[in-house]
Amino acid sequence: MEDQILQTRDLIELQLASLMRLMAVYGLNVIYAIIILFVGWWAASKIAGSVRRACERSRHVDETITGFASSITRYAIIALVIITVLQLFGFQTTSLVAVIGAASLAIGLALQGTLSNLAAGVMLLFFRPFKVGDYVELAGNAGTVKNLTMFFTELATADNVMIIIPNGDVWGSAVTNYSAHPTRRCDITVGISYDDDMDTAKEVFHKVIAEESRILADPEPFVEITNLGDSSVDVTLRVWTLSSDLWAVRWFLIKRLKEALDEAGISIPYPHMQVVGQAPVGAEQAGR
Structure with missing residues (x-):
């Protein structure tokens, strides 16, 4: 009986010692894991920032690639940190790959939108x-x-x-x-009165075009009568300019064309309505 009690006590002491050793090992691993996570998160932000600054200094890398490269660097480092932490707790790389492979389907279904955004980002880049x-x-x-x-x-x-x-x-x-090409076309249509001379109006348009140096000579400016409207004859102007000058040229032409047409005595009509009244029946009989 005493031998059995001694054997049981030794077994319990052995198990307790083993448990204490495991707790000591994994307790240290938990501390190490926390340190690695904090340091890894900090390093990911710092390295991503360094990648961004390096791309910004390079003349061969534009800003679109800069933001994408910085973002993907940060997430890649965070993924490596997580794998390192898991290995501290006994997860082998091969086992980890198997777990990731088994969980990828569930993760993919749960994150369809996020993964599609990631794939779309790669395609856009x-x-x-x-x-x-x-x-x-x-x-x-x-x-x-x-x-x-x-x-x-x-x-x-x-x-x-x-x-x-x-x-x-x-x-x-x-x-x-709207910024893909270096030049863009500016279209402006102005209506003139049916009583005005169309050739004179076209000459006014060409003179205004000649005043603006930001209008390109090639392609050649276009000025033609394009429509006979209800209340006006429409003259269309089409000129080409640098994309960066488009709005400035458009605002200049709108203002200057109005001034030039006024100077030439050419009116810009506006739609108007003529109301034709019908005399009352009694008034018609009285007139008779």
């Missing part, structure tokens, strides 16, 4: 339909591109309002890039 600084229309929103990350595109409207659009919506809709 590869095909480059726009770059940072371009004025675009994406998914029904217009603004200047400020940033392209792994998951979303940031726009700023003309009144400096920030718009965040998921990359999946950007890739799945039509992209209108």
Whole structure:
């Protein structure tokens, strides 16, 4: 009996010692894991910032790639930190890969939108339909591109309002890039009176075009009669200018054309309505 009690006591002491050793090992691992997570998170932000600054200093890398490269660097480092922490607790790399593979289907179903945004971000970076600084229309929103990350595109409207659009919506809709080409065409249509001379009006248009140096000579400016409206003869002007000068040229032409037409005595009619009244029945009989 005493031998059995001694054997049981030794077994309990052995198990307690083993448990204490495990607690000591895993307790240290928990501390190490916390330290690694904090340091890894800090390092991810610092390294991502360094990547951004390096890309900004390079003349061969534009701002679109800068934001995307910084974002993907940060997330890649965080993923490595998580794998390192799991290995501290006995997860082998092969086992971890198997677990990730088994969980990928569930994660993919749960994060369909996020993963589609990631894939769309990669496609946007590869095909480059726009770059940072371009004025675009994406998914029904217009603004200047400020940033392209792994998951979303940031726009700023003309009144400096920030718009965040998921990359999946950007890739799945039509992209209108107003800054893609160096030149753009400015179209203005002005109506003149039917009593005015059309050739004189066209000469006035050509003189105004000659006053503006920002209007390009090639392609040649277009000035023609394009429509006989209800109350006016429409003269259409089409000129080409640099994309950066488009609105300034348009505002100049609108103001200067009005002034030049007034100087030449050519009127710009406006729609008017003529009301024709019918005399009362009694008044007609009295007149008879």
